[in-house]
Amino acid sequence: MQEAETKPLKILGISGSPRKMATDFLVQEALKIARDKYGAETDYFSARGKKLNFCIHCDFCIRKKEGCVHKDDIAAELYDKMIWADAWIIGTPVYQGTLSAQTKTIMDRCRAVVARDPKVFLNKVGMGIADGGDRIGGQEPAIQTILNFYVINEMIPVGGGSFGANLGGTIWSKDKGAEGASEDSEGMRSLRKTLKRLIQTTQLVKRASFETEPESPTPGTPKEEDK
Numbered sequence: 001m002q003e004a005e006t007k008p009l010k011i012l013g014i015s016g017s018p019r020k021m022a023t024d025f026l027v028q029e030a031l032k033i034a035r036d037k038y039g040a041e042t043d044y045f046s047a048r049g050k051k052l053n054f055c056i057h058c059d060f061c062i063r064k065k066e067g068c069v070h071k072d073d074i075a076a077e078l079y080d081k082m083i084w085a086d087a088w089i090i091g092t093p094v095y096q097g098t099l100s101a102q103t104k105t106i107m108d109r110c111r112a113v114v115a116r117d118p119k120v121f122l123n124k125v126g127m128g129i130a131d132g133g134d135r136i137g138g139q140e141p142a143i144q145t146i147l148n149f150y151v152i153n154e155m156i157p158v159g160g161g162s163f164g165a166n167l168g169g170t171i172w173s174k175d176k177g178a179e180g181a182s183e184d185s186e187g188m189r190s191l192r193k194t195l196k197r198l199i200q201t202t203q204l205v206k207r208a209s210f211e212t213e214p215e216s217p218t219p220g221t222p223k224e225e226d227k
């Protein structure tokens with residue numbers, strides 16, 4: 001019990017924007033709060049300037065179980081960070097009412113990691129942040145897609161609760177980057193509320209897995225019948 005409570009939570013932030021603007025600011029802000037207020041260890045991956053190859057459905061990952069055929073920045077940098085973290089914060093700009101292509105590519109490429117180890121993301125906790133140029137521009141459909149991704153990969157999705165956050169961090173950037181995003185006080189409140197839920201839920205999961213450790217399988221090593 002003591003060990004589970006004293007170890008800092010490990011939180012990964014991912015920005016699916018090709019720019020260092022609103023989404024980058026929002027994910028970094030959430031990580032800063034996670035460190036300063038909750039004592040978490042954090043890591044970060046931005047899609048900006050990165051080589052991100054689409055999944056081409058070659059099924060190399062399914063046949064070989066050695067990860068992805070692509071040797072790009074997702075394989076070189078992001079997979080290890082994802083495995084390291086107890087919880088993820090995925091932030092995306094809204095493009096055409098939903099995720100950016102960069103965010104979707106990152107999600108699709110997770111198939112390779114899960115093919116190698118089906119329980120690799122089991123019980124990691126996840127939240128979403130979406131920022132759009134319009135006040136009602138598709139933030140919620142974008143977050144819903146992020147939450148669906150967590151469910152599909154056996155993670156635990158969290159929203160921020162009713163009266164202020166609902167599905168996650170929804171921000172109106174007014175197409176003015178970090179400045180516009182930071183001016184959206186209600187949006188920033190939704191981010192903080194959701195982050196609090198992420199931290200609380202991750203603490204619960206870590207405590208529960210510590211307490212049940214001898215009986216339960218170690219995350220990442222599936223039982224024979226689950227394979």
Ligand SMILES: Cc1cc2nc3c(=O)[nH]c(=O)nc-3n(C[C@H](O)[C@H](O)[C@H](O)COP(=O)(O)O)c2cc1C
Nearest residue numbers: 017021022023093094095096097132133134137173
């Ligand atoms: C291709 C494209 C499509 C966009 N579609 C939408 C949209 O459907 N709804 C919206 O509110 N904003 C839309 N935007 C605006 C961005 O979501 C908004 O400026 C966002 O805050 C940009 O994030 P960034 O500063 O991190 O790049 C779009 C921008 C681009 C480039």
